[in-house]
Amino acid sequence: MLKTVIVGASGYTGAELTKMVFLHPELELSGLYVSENSVDANKSIGDLHGALKGLVDLPLQPLKDVSTVAKAADVVLLATAHEVSHNIAPTFLSEGCKVFDLSGAFRVQSDSFYTDYYGFEHQYSEWLEKAVYGLAEWNEADIAKADLVAVPGCYPTASQLALKPLLDAGLIDTQQWPVINAVSGVSGAGRKASMTNSLCEVSLHAYGVFTHRHQPEISTHLGCDVIFTPHLGNFKRGILATITAKLAEGVSETQVTEALEKAYENKTLVRPLGSGQSAKLQSVQNTGFCDIGWSVKGQHVILTSAIDNLLKGAASQAMQCINIRFGFSPLTAIV
Ligand SMILES: NC(=O)C1=CN([C@@H]2O[C@H](COP(=O)(O)OP(=O)(O)OC[C@H]3O[C@@H](n4cnc5c(N)ncnc54)[C@H](OP(=O)(O)O)[C@@H]3O)[C@@H](O)[C@H]2O)C=CC1
Numbered sequence: 001m002l003k004t005v006i007v008g009a010s011g012y013t014g015a016e017l018t019k020m021v022f023l024h025p026e027l028e029l030s031g032l033y034v035s036e037n038s039v040d041a042n043k044s045i046g047d048l049h050g051a052l053k054g055l056v057d058l059p060l061q062p063l064k065d066v067s068t069v070a071k072a073a074d075v076v077l078l079a080t081a082h083e084v085s086h087n088i089a090p091t092f093l094s095e096g097c098k099v100f101d102l103s104g105a106f107r108v109q110s111d112s113f114y115t116d117y118y119g120f121e122h123q124y125s126e127w128l129e130k131a132v133y134g135l136a137e138w139n140e141a142d143i144a145k146a147d148l149v150a151v152p153g154c155y156p157t158a159s160q161l162a163l164k165p166l167l168d169a170g171l172i173d174t175q176q177w178p179v180i181n182a183v184s185g186v187s188g189a190g191r192k193a194s195m196t197n198s199l200c201e202v203s204l205h206a207y208g209v210f211t212h213r214h215q216p217e218i219s220t221h222l223g224c225d226v227i228f229t230p231h232l233g234n235f236k237r238g239i240l241a242t243i244t245a246k247l248a249e250g251v252s253e254t255q256v257t258e259a260l261e262k263a264y265e266n267k268t269l270v271r272p273l274g275s276g277q278s279a280k281l282q283s284v285q286n287t288g289f290c291d292i293g294w295s296v297k298g299q300h301v302i303l304t305s306a307i308d309n310l311l312k313g314a315a316s317q318a319m320q321c322i323n324i325r326f327g328f329s330p331l332t333a334i335v
């Protein structure tokens with residue numbers, strides 16, 4: 001059994017991770033942590049997240065000495081804000097832990113990206129270079145050898161899973177940048193209350209127009225410029241991305257269908273729905289699936305991609321990466 005620690009366990013993705021680690025036959029939940037001065041320190045996680053009550057009643061321990069926690073752990077899941085992950089991941093790594101980071105702290109291998117989009121200067125270029133991007137269906141070989149996995153963001157997961165098969169097959173005319181409009185539920189903003197993510201205050205609106213940090217994350221990993229506009233919707237969880245792209249000259253609907261079906265033929269967690277179908281949130285909420293639908297008219301394709309932001313967009317994708325890294329059966333603790 002691998003001793004597994006979750007930092008940021010009281011948050012939305014932390015609670016999802018806690019449940020999956022509890023269910024995993026090869027992982028032992030050895031510690032749940034929050035910040036040193038957290039208002040939730042020493043509370044039982046089951047008292048904060050009722051769904052866990054009676055299953056996992058471990059206390060949320062204040063994270064004081066990272067080195068000591070690291071020495072007693074094999075696997076570390078960081079469900080913490082970007083800068084927190086950036087600050088503590090290197091200590092876990094230097095103690096030999098395998099680290100799976102849900103934040104954006106190690107996703108894009110460029111120092112200036114962090115000053116431009118995250119507001120802090122990256123201090124750990126060597127770890128940034130070694131980090132493996134955890135887009136599970138596409139990066140298995142590297143994930144299987146990684147010490148540090150940077151689990152992709154939620155919008156980047158939904159967007160890339162739909163576009164990548166078509167780009168890799170050369171079916172997109174990249175002179176016209178694919179346009180991604182995506183709507184997320186408010187749990188995407190985390191558990192801490194604020195006016196911008198209060199369910200009663202949220203209407204349906206775009207945000208981060210031309211400035212959201214997921215635009216460069218998507219472009220970098222796809223190797224193709226995109227226009228990305230996120231929207232916030234007044235529902236709890238899920239992301240629906242609607243993507244419009246221009247097809248290369250002469251590409252048919254059949255080629256689009258074949259590329260998507262071939263890419264995911266042995267990948268249970270990504271479900272190509274078929275031509276003329278639209279992905280919908282209801283089918284993926286509270287699951288680790290990504291559903292993809294598409295339609296072609298003339299030289300354009302419209303793809304729809306739906307995921308649960310907390311699961312496929314974060315915690316269950318992290319669990320896929322753990323399963324790949326340690327050679328466990330791919331769906332363990334997910335389905
Ligand atoms: N929500 C989503 O849909 C997605 C989130 N992510 C990323 O995953 C990470 C976690 O997100 P989410 O679960 O939504 O966040 P939450 O805000 O819900 O939870 C954050 C957690 O981190 C803890 N924390 C804060 N500061 C520290 C610290 N210094 N040391 C240890 N623990 C700390 C918080 O507890 P306390 O403050 O009480 O200490 C809490 O447990 C973020 O990086 C986010 O960007 C990625 C994809 C999707």
Ligand SMILES: CC(=O)N[C@@H](CCC(=O)OP(=O)(O)O)C(=O)O
Pocket residue numbers: 102103104152153154155184185186187188189190230232313
């Ligand atoms: C609705 C909402 O606020 N969503 C978050 C994205 C959550 C996510 O994917 O997290 P990373 O920050 O780890 O990339 C946002 O737009 O900032």
